[in-house]
Amino acid sequence: MDIRTRTAADLAACVEALAEVQAADRYPVHWPADPGAWLTPDGMTTAWIAVEAGAVLGHLALTRDQEVSRLFVTPGARGRGVASRLLDTARAATPLPLRLEVSSEGRAAIGFYERSGWRRVGSTRAGWLNAAGEPALLHHYVSPPRG
Template sequence: MDIRPRTPADLPACVEALAAVQAADRYPVNWPADPGAWLTPDGMTTAWIATEPDAAPGQAVLGHVAITRDLELTRLFVTPAARGRGVAARLLETARASTPLPLKLEVSSEGRAAIGLYERLGWRRVGSSRATWLNAAGEPALLHHYVSP
């Protein structure tokens, strides 16, 4: 698999990949009115995608991650078909290598697989809080806050 910076031509394939993730996992919990904008949050500085080797811009995306200017890792996902291949770990490694400073992230307590991955890779939970958005049960989501190793 290849990891490379996301280009504008990749956005439709990223939205398609996100739709597969949302159908399987309800991430994001509520489908955004503009998924391309959701994948490009305010303050985003860089986003990377995972693709099959030598895939052209706009071809199938296996996974995605972004970083904001306040060093928050966000919009990390891997398509159901690509899971178990180390895609998320490679995306996290790429994001971490982009800055010498620690990264932070938030993950819903419902994201048990993601939490397991972060903790296996050495991310440290530094707190928890309630979100302003509702989880699948219709309650304010419990967010766990992590810092990179």
């Protein structure tokens, strides 16, 4: 498995991988009208993908305010350290702490972040609805200290 910077040529394969994740986990909760644009959030500075044998296994975007966004790993690639490697790559790209938000419905993701040393610093309600049709509860995390 390789981690590399996402290019425009990778976007179609990233959308295919996202479709696998959405079918398994409802992430994103509502399939976007333009999934390629959704994978390229406002303020994105770079994005990385995990690839193996030409298939996208995972994706992570980083915004200019040091926020991790659009992080996912395909169901078949889970348990192989893909998310950890993507996060390590993003952390190596900046000396500043990273931030991320995760919906309270993402229990597996929350467990992963907390086992990995990310610290919850607050929670807020989102402007979008969760699977139950209520404003999603977002937990805010900051990356563990370096060293």
